[in-house]
Amino acid sequence: MKKVTYDDVAIIIPVYRDVMVREVVDAIPKKFTTIICVDDGSPGTDVSDEILSTRAKLVRHPVNLGQGAAIQTGVDFALQNKKINYFITFDADGQHRVEDVQRLVKRIKSDANLDIVLGSRFLGHAQNITWSKHAMLKFAIVFSNIISGIRLTDTHNGLRVFNRKVANNLKIHMPDFSHASEILIKISANNWKYAEEPVTILYSEHSRKNGQSIVNAINIAFDVLLSKISGKFK
Amino acid sequence: MIKILLLMLILVLAISALRIKSGMHSGALKKIGFIVLLLGGIVATLEPDLVTRVANAVGVGRGTDLVFYVFAVAFLFQLINNYEGRKRNNEKITELARRVALIEASERYGEENACQDVSSSF
Numbered sequence: 613m614k615k616v617t618y619d620d621v622a623i624i625i626p627v628y629r630d631v632m633v634r635e636v637v638d639a640i641p642k643k644f645t646t647i648i649c650v651d652d653g654s655p656g657t658d659v660s661d662e663i664l665s666t667r668a669k670l671v672r673h674p675v676n677l678g679q680g681a682a683i684q685t686g687v688d689f690a691l692q693n694k695k696i697n698y699f700i701t702f703d704a705d706g707q708h709r710v711e712d713v714q715r716l717v718k719r720i721k722s723d724a725n726l727d728i729v730l731g732s733r734f735l736g737h738a739q740n741i742t743w744s745k746h747a748m749l750k751f752a753i754v755f756s757n758i759i760s761g762i763r764l765t766d767t768h769n770g771l772r773v774f775n776r777k778v779a780n781n782l783k784i785h786m787p788d789f790s791h792a793s794e795i796l797i798k799i800s801a802n803n804w805k806y807a808e809e810p811v812t813i814l815y816s817e818h819s820r821k822n823g824q825s826i827v828n829a830i831n832i833a834f835d836v837l838l839s840k841i842s843g844k845f846k
Numbered sequence: 847m848i849k850i851l852l853l854m855l856i857l858v859l860a861i862s863a864l865r866i867k868s869g870m871h872s873g874a875l876k877k878i879g880f881i882v883l884l885l886g887g888i889v890a891t892l893e894p895d896l897v898t899r900v901a902n903a904v905g906v907g908r909g910t911d912l913v914f915y916v917f918a919v920a921f922l923f924q925l926i927n928n929y930e931g932r933k934r935n936n937e938k939i940t941e942l943a944r945r946v947a948l949i950e951a952s953e954r955y956g957e958e959n960a961c962q963d964v965s966s967s968f
Binding site: 674 | 937939940943944946947948950951952954955
């Protein structure tokens with residue numbers, strides 16, 4: 613099998629007040645040449661300074677815009693670099709494993725038909741998941757599958773890799789965490805070829821604290837339903 | 847006494863509306879709606895019995911109830927209007943902030959990530 617290279621891959625990490633960003637960036641192997649951290653208007657300069665002290669490139673929102681907007685900005689920045697063919701979204705709280713990133717890249721590079729590969733914790737292993745989070749995620753999956761019309765085993769996973777075609781047409785409008793559902797709806801609307809790959813999510817004390825709450829889930833459901841009704845997605 | 851108070855209130859409303867008019871980009875339909883509301887207010891103040899008669903004609907018991915219903919609908923309309931306007935503003939802020947972020951990053955990292963046609967990526 614041909615050796616997979618990673619110098620045409622951009623890892624995009626939205627960061628907001630996350631103190632773990634240095635550990636996350638340092639854990640990424642050197643063969644990933646392009647890492648983009650989008651500081652989503654964290655208060656003060658601590659987060660930006662920390663990113664600047666790593667090998668990641670910093671893009672800084674002057675005000676807080678939400679995770680979806682941060683990902684979109686990272687994608688826009690990566691698109692400016694003509695060498696980049698594949699775009700990875702990666703959470704800043706240390707819940708994703710680098711091994712999984714490499715498997716996702718291998719998968720999308722091995723199949724020229726694929727436009728996007730999504731990580732799924734339910735095909736893989738979710739460690740230390742609480743039952744309430746599990747129940748909420750299962751509900752989110754049913755909800756998203758109905759809304760978007762595509763079938764997935766995990767709809768709110770922050771780990772994905774997609775090609776330039778998807779990156780060019782992504783244009784995330786949803787604030788906060790609703791962008792996960794928005795991406796799925798876009799996959800369906802644009803007929804992008806998608807696949808799921810099992811990934812392991814490491815639920816640490818930190819990511820549990822910073823993860824999505826039930827209140828957040830209601831917000832997401834409301835936003836997504838509203839835009840679906842008003843026909844915003846196209 | 848109440849009539850004078852109400853008429854003065856409507857007058858103040860009309861004047862303040864005229865003042866902000868130049869900066870507003872609201873549709874003609876909204877302006878007509880506003881004028882109708884003002885005129886309706888003046889008529890209802892001067893001739894309360896007329897409101898009751900109109901209310902009876904459309905199947906509402908009291909004139910007060912009719913005024914309340916119109917008020918409720920106008921309020922909801924304004925709520926939706928506000929929501930839409932705020933969403934549009936947020937989108938503009940997002941676009942602006944993203945542009946600032948990308949320009950700043952391009953300055954920092956120079957040629958390799960030169961800020962080519964950024965507008966195409968929005």
